[in-house]
Amino acid sequence: MNFELDEDIQFLKRNVRDFIQNEVEKVAMQIEEENEIPGRIVEMSKELGLFGLSIPEEYGGLGIGMVGKCALYEEIGATHNGYTTLIGAHTGIGTIGIVDMGNEQQKKKYLPDMAAGHRIGAFALTEPAAGSNATNLKTTAVKKGNKYILNGTKHYITNATEADIFTVMAVTDPSKGAKGITSFIVEKDFPGFHVGAFEPKMGLRGSHSAEIILEDCEVPTENVLSEEGQGYVNALKILANGRAGLAARNLGSSQKLLDLSVNYAKERIQFNVPIIEHQAVAHMLSEMAVDIEALRSFTYRVAWMVDERKKIIKEAAMLKLFGSEVYNRVADKAVQVHGGIGYISDYPIERFYRDARITRIYEGTSEIQKNIIAGQLNKEYS
Template sequence: MDFTLPSELEEMRRTIRDFVEHEVEPLAMQIEEEDRVPDSVLEKSKELGLFGLSIPEEYGGIGLSMLGKCVIYEELGKTINGYTTIIGAHNGIGSVGIVEFGTKEQKEKYLPKMATGEWIGAFALTEPQAGSNAAAIKTTAVKKGDRYILNGQKIYITNAPYAHVFTVMAVTDPSKGAKGITSFIVERDFPGFRVGHIEKKMGLHGSHTAQIFFEDMEVPEENVLGREGEGYVNALKILANGRAGLAARCLGSCEYLLDKSLAFAHERIQFGKPIFEQQIIQHYLAEMALEIELLRTFVYRVAWMTDQKMNVIKEAAMLKLYGSEVYNRVADKAVQIHGGLGFIAEYPIERFYRDARITRIYEGTSEIQKNIIAAQLHKEYERTKADA
């Protein structure tokens, strides 16, 4: 079993690490305070191809494997999570649906501009009464001639204020429940599309989340993504596809926190000696390092399984659950090690602590991941019984 990464991925890792360390991280506090990523950072991100990670080379992207994307996301996780979320949401749930389910014409129209970052992608599923229960969405799409008329609203849509391309789920046949939901590619300049309130959030500053509204919005029938009635299944596949990438971002953030905590433990003097010499601090650091190492192995195993086209529904759910829980535990220990300094906004530990909390909620809550895992265990049990 060889855990060595290909040389081209190692080179790419070094490039992104240098970019993060020298061009993003020095601006992290500015981004946090202004709640805005500077244009210079976004332009450099475009030059590095960071908006085309998931998009095939034939459409202008880099077309990385899941393994490759996890390498990049791990490095991006080592800086302000709001910036990383813009990149991650675009490459993940914002564009994967078109890559996986789009027609040749749809790919040719949207992917080249998404690959360069000229058009940002977003994913619109959640509604006021449909969060974890995604099948309960109320947004409707009624076929009229060669168009669908969409009415409804979505909430908590990452990238909504600046996205141009939205993967939107709407009900085309209310009588069929989840099988009556269809995916659409929606452009922000379609008449009847409107961005609503931009949320003020606990964390992820620099990444913006907003409501969007559809008011008799006309969508051409050629913008149906996949087949009519398969939107719910598509949504689940799109969300599952991104779980390894999200966990890789959590991994990078955990590594950052461990590095900061280890350095602080050696520098902070209490009772006449560095606090690292206190056994409890050593235990905190050891526990952080152990969980990080386990998470790293899990991330790259699931990434490899994904690239081998293996069924990773259970493993991806486990990884998203574990990655988000580890991030929160590591962030909590980092605050405790830093003491009062960890609670001060001028120091990055406090920011990572707040940013960690959303990872247990967005793109599928921890509770939903447990439901998915249990359902897959049940299926495996039933198959075992049938084969016995």
């Protein structure tokens, strides 16, 4: 197992770090206040190739493996999580379906524009009655000639207001349960496609969530992703393949919180000494550092497994669970180390604390990851 980054990736990683530190960090407070990512930052991200992080070189992307991607995601995670989510959702669940399951015609049609950031990707699985139980979809797709007609409502869709291309799961045969679900590539300009209510939330400001309403939405048959009946399996694969990237972003955020916390603990004087000299504070920092180092090793191990095309169902679920829990534990300790200022909105700690919370919910809750792990253990020990 070799996690050594080649020179090209190291170069890219340095460039991304410079961009995050010198440009995105400067506008973090602005993103929080305005609930918008400045257009200049989006344009610079395009120039750096960040929108093509998951796309092969032949379609205009960076063409890097999962270990390389995680190295860049770690940098992208070390800033405002609204920005991290814009890039993460596009390059993760918004793009992976077409890259991994798209046919040549679909890849040529969609990926170059997505790699350049001219068209943004999103993933639309969740519905009011289908959250953790994604087999309970109510959105239907009925074949009529050379089109499918989609009807239904999706909610909580990340990038819904920015995205142009959606991977949408809908029921084509209700009698077959999970095997009756099909995935489609849906363009926002297709007739009958509407972005619904904007959904305000606890954190992730700058990243917009909204409903998607499909009203007799016309999708050409050539936009079926892989084949009819494969939609549920596709959704699970997309989510599993996205998990190393999500963990790497959580890792970047956690490392940022440790950096801020150690620096603060060395500067803040109470009882005539820097608070890092109080053992209770020092131990919190040690626990944060151990969690982060364990997450780093685990993330790159799973990324390596992805690159080696090994089966990752159990490990991806473990990593999703562990990465989210570590980020939440670290954020909680970061608030504690900072004391009152950790709770004050002029300082970034409380923002990370709020933003960390969603990682235990989206792309499969922590409880669902435990169910997946237990299911795999059950099989292994049978």
